[in-house]
Amino acid sequence: MTSGEVMGRDGVARTALLAVVLLDVVLLALTEVAWLSLQVGSVPLPVSILVAAVTTPLAVRLVDRCFPGSRLVFAPLVVWMVVVVVFGFWSPTGTGTFPPDWRPIVLIAAGLFPGVWVASRPVRPSSEAGSPG
Template sequence: MAAPLSRAQWLTLLLVSFDAVLLALLEVFFLPLRVGSLGEVPLPVTALVGAVTTPWLVLTVAKLVRPGLSFVPLAVWVVVVFVIGLTGPGGDLVLVQDWRALLLLGAGALPAALVLGGGLGRATAVSGAGHG
């Protein structure tokens, strides 16, 4: 059985989860960003932000808190994207209904899930090596 989390670990987990909330909000709200003189070219730069930041948050929790809890920032990010994107402030649909929404979800969740799986696999291999 794992040791209980220290106060610093709880604080780190809370802070990283709060970061996941803020990043998800910014990524959803700025997803419809367009460039050009008439706003004709969609520029989903927030999908790139999600592709970089969500795996980093998962890795941060795995290193500073515990690998078994590294799913928390990814779960928080996904829940916030769906809740705010689909029920938005005042019941508005904030998540755009085109390829940019799929790009944001894929670019944010897939790399983070790969980092999560790799970290959990390494943690399992290390803990299992001592029992063999």
């Protein structure tokens, strides 16, 4: 097996992983928008905000590990933001699914800010990760 074949297989595997991560981001964004209006009685229960704050940085970090130093690290954030905005402000009935209060703004902030912070932090090579210093 030549080094070109290994690099080709590695590139295909990384591209497939990127596609799976982006599909996961789309599904998570749809779920977060759908569950944003969850209430217990009259009290809002914005669990989807916590889910967004945890999952978007994880998706960004996974893409960053597969494509270190690439601008593809922002792909999960862009896809997540587009899905949240489109399905939050638009629906077949025309009114959108966002509740008319503070929750949509906090959802967008909770998904974007941690993801951008993680994207701005470079991935350390695994050889440096275990060494003290």
